[in-house]
Amino acid sequence: MDPPLTSKRRSLAEAIREQVHDGDAVALGLALESGIPFAAVHEIIRQRRKDLTLIGPISDMAFDQLIAAGTVAKVIAAWVGNVAGGSGYGFRRAYEQGQPRRIVMEDHSNFTVGLALKAAAMGLPFLPTFTGIGGDIVRGHPRIRPIEDPFGGAGLLAVGALKPDVAIVHVQRTDASGNAHLWGNLGLTVEAAYAARRTIVVCEEIVPDDVIRSDPNRTMIPGFLVTAVVEEPGGALPSSVQGYWRRDFETFLRYHQLSKTAPGYQSWLKEWVLDLPDRPAYLRHMGDAAVQRLRVSDRRLAAAANFAP
Amino acid sequence: MIASYTRKELMVVAAAREIRDGEVVFVGMRLPLLGFGLAKATHAPTAVGLFENGVIRDRPAEAFIYTMGDPPNIVGAIACLGLNDVMSLLQQGRVDVGFIGGAEIDPYGNLNTTRTSGSGSMVRLPGSGGGGDIASLAGRTVLIMEHEPRRFRERVDYITSPGHFPGRRQGGPATLITTLGVFDLSRGQVRAVSLHPGVTPAQVREATGFAIAVDDSVPATTPPSTDELAYIRHADPEGFWTRERREGE
Numbered sequence: 001m002d003p004p005l006t007s008k009r010r011s012l013a014e015a016i017r018e019q020v021h022d023g024d025a026v027a028l029g030l031a032l033e034s035g036i037p038f039a040a041v042h043e044i045i046r047q048r049r050k051d052l053t054l055i056g057p058i059s060d061m062a063f064d065q066l067i068a069a070g071t072v073a074k075v076i077a078a079w080v081g082n083v084a085g086g087s088g089y090g091f092r093r094a095y096e097q098g099q100p101r102r103i104v105m106e107d108h109s110n111f112t113v114g115l116a117l118k119a120a121a122m123g124l125p126f127l128p129t130f131t132g133i134g135g136d137i138v139r140g141h142p143r144i145r146p147i148e149d150p151f152g153g154a155g156l157l158a159v160g161a162l163k164p165d166v167a168i169v170h171v172q173r174t175d176a177s178g179n180a181h182l183w184g185n186l187g188l189t190v191e192a193a194y195a196a197r198r199t200i201v202v203c204e205e206i207v208p209d210d211v212i213r214s215d216p217n218r219t220m221i222p223g224f225l226v227t228a229v230v231e232e233p234g235g236a237l238p239s240s241v242q243g244y245w246r247r248d249f250e251t252f253l254r255y256h257q258l259s260k261t262a263p264g265y266q267s268w269l270k271e272w273v274l275d276l277p278d279r280p281a282y283l284r285h286m287g288d289a290a291v292q293r294l295r296v297s298d299r300r301l302a303a304a305a306n307f308a309p
Numbered sequence: 310m311i312a313s314y315t316r317k318e319l320m321v322v323a324a325a326r327e328i329r330d331g332e333v334v335f336v337g338m339r340l341p342l343l344g345f346g347l348a349k350a351t352h353a354p355t356a357v358g359l360f361e362n363g364v365i366r367d368r369p370a371e372a373f374i375y376t377m378g379d380p381p382n383i384v385g386a387i388a389c390l391g392l393n394d395v396m397s398l399l400q401q402g403r404v405d406v407g408f409i410g411g412a413e414i415d416p417y418g419n420l421n422t423t424r425t426s427g428s429g430s431m432v433r434l435p436g437s438g439g440g441g442d443i444a445s446l447a448g449r450t451v452l453i454m455e456h457e458p459r460r461f462r463e464r465v466d467y468i469t470s471p472g473h474f475p476g477r478r479q480g481g482p483a484t485l486i487t488t489l490g491v492f493d494l495s496r497g498q499v500r501a502v503s504l505h506p507g508v509t510p511a512q513v514r515e516a517t518g519f520a521i522a523v524d525d526s527v528p529a530t531t532p533p534s535t536d537e538l539a540y541i542r543h544a545d546p547e548g549f550w551t552r553e554r555r556e557g558e
Contacts, residue, residue: 079436111439185363
């Protein structure tokens with residue numbers, strides 16, 4: 001029997017319509033190469049959002065797709081490209097030639113993006129760090145300024161807080177209230193969910209809340225921070241989800257080749273985003289053999305932890 | 310008999326040899342993913358690897374990985390934390406050696422992976438990723454580069470990952486591994502330590518856009534052993550990271 005539909009459960013299209021607005025600062029791709037919410041990325045493109053600010057550490061292909069679709073005005077990130085192939089050609093066309101529109105880039109290192117989100121997550125105006133000293137990223141940076149150590153130590157840098165309007169994260173399972181179990185590498189998922197004004201949790205499966213309560217240390221995002229819960233199995237493909245999906249490497253490589261030219265990108269966009277209504281249609285378009293090849297069917301279960309009082 | 314090997318395989322071996330047993334390693338993207346596994350499987354069995362996505366592991370990945378986030382790099386890890394956790398360990402001085410790649414380098418080991426006008430028109434590169442952090446905060450860094458004149462420049466257009474500079478608090482570039490050889494950077498200048506078999510000093514000078522210390526007495530890079538090659542071919546069975554690529558591939 002399906003768990004009851006509560007007030008937070010939404011289809012992906014509903015969640016994007018309600019929570020991601022033109023001009024919003026959207027954090028996604030926070031776990032780095034895994035758990036990238038590509039289904040949400042494609043839905044944002046289908047709903048023709050514009051003037052978004054994208055926030056993330058690295059962004060494996062997702063930012064490139066959003067930028068090339070013309071949805072983005074500004075990027076706050078440490079790295080924008082395609083980990084398999086290097087360059088993000090959509091990003092390059094926008095940055096170098098203003099095609100399909102000009103974008104503003106706020107360059108960071110991974111740690112300064114992390115500290116900016118962490119500061120917001122902690123309710124602080126900034127966090128100090130030694131990273132970046134001697135390099136050009138921090139020179140004249142709008143969010144990074146030199147400060148003195150009030151305790152008399154060496155000078156350091158203050159990284160200003162960064163508060164996304166909305167964070168979109170992909171997790172393995174959540175209950176209907178959005179209490180989210182996530183395992184594997186976390187990247188900046190937790191900081192972003194804590195910092196953001198709204199958080200959309202996309203999950204492989206919605207489970208009864210006693211599953212979540214059986215292992216509270218695995219709850220990375222408490223549900224009261226979550227504004228929408230979306231069950232979308234395979235919603236992170238072609239990125240991996242530990243225990244559910246392998247990385248679909250070929251798709252990253254194929255996009256890298258296709259997106260070298262604007263018409264190539266447009267053909268990808270039409271076939272894989274605009275001509276498909278939703279993620280189930282995307283999975284059908286991949287074909288059953290491809291989906292089965294990527295689906296994890298083995299089990300490597302964690303040992304049980306006894307929480308008996 | 311020395312088995313045949315590719316230039317990339319030799320670079321992986323050179324990277325692995327930079328890791329000493331017992332060290333804490335900040336493992337970067339691409340070749341170092343393989344180099345860390347090779348070091349673990351051969352001369353550095355007790356090394357510990359930190360990955361910027363939050364993974365800490367003390368065994369090579371269980372199967373081939375394209376990225377540090379691939380499932381075989383998570384299973385069997387000793388911890389899966391967040392980016393700020395491993396970056397904090399780096400900042401605290403708990404990392405002995407970190408690996409970084411670059412598109413351009415200058416004689417001080419400054420790396421540019423942000424933007425360049427070196428070829429005339431401006432080209433936007435992907436950016437720092439964790440490179441700037443590793444360069445700033447690791448005990449020492451090992452840089453990995455394609456050795457081409459347009460990449461070895463007197464001045465880089467943008468310093469993404471700082472090299473040696475006055476007032477540096479800790480660390481700095483120690484070794485540069487290129488497609489032509491292995492170079493020492495620890496004293497703030499580029500000095501050849503070994504050239505890959507078949508590479509001449511003239512070739513290196515020609516491929517370097519600034520003055521570089523390399524003379525005829527520089528030895529050849531020790532080729533991969535059969536054990537090292539066996540590990541690489543087991544961990545990268547299709548040669549994704551290590552086969553020679555055709556132009557444009």
